[in-house]
Amino acid sequence: MIDTALTAFSISLAVFILLIFLQRQERRRERRFFAIGLRQWFDNIVDKVTRGFANGFGHFSKYVVQLNWYYSIHALLRTWLRVLVSVYTFFENIFEQNRYRTKKLRAEKRKNKIPTHLEEVAEHQRDTALSPKQQEQLRDKKLESDD
Secondary structure: OHHHHHHHHHHHHHHHHHHHHHHHHHHHHOOOOOOHHHHHHHHHHHHHHHHHHHHHHHHHHHHHHHHHHHHHHHHHHHHHHHHHHHHHHHHHHHHHHHHHHHHHHHHHHHHOOOOOHHHHHHHHHHHHOOOHHHHHHHHHHHHHHHO
8 A cells, every 4th residue: 555655646746746847838939738628628618717707806806895884884874973972862852851840930920929029019019008098188288288
């Protein structure tokens, strides 16, 4: 079994070295020595496969990666928008609570109205006002005293 493996390895190594030497000679002379059409056909297939991989990678990098980048930015902006909406809602709730408290205080103030100083003065004037008969007597008295 070891002999078979060594034989296969030796033959493979010899063929590899021969192909390297052959490839060097073809490059020096800038032409192929044998199976020109078949080798050209294989070269064309390899070229098409290579271009396919290059185009596929270009498509992948341009569209898939770029699209994922845009989706990431979109997700970030959507998250930021949700944060802004929650902050807005928080402050809106505070404003609504303050509006409710203000309405409640105004209603309470109307209910438990405390008279102002001017209202107290007007009340005092009404309480101490002279009757029409007293006013006439006071007027007559003043007119007599002025003469």
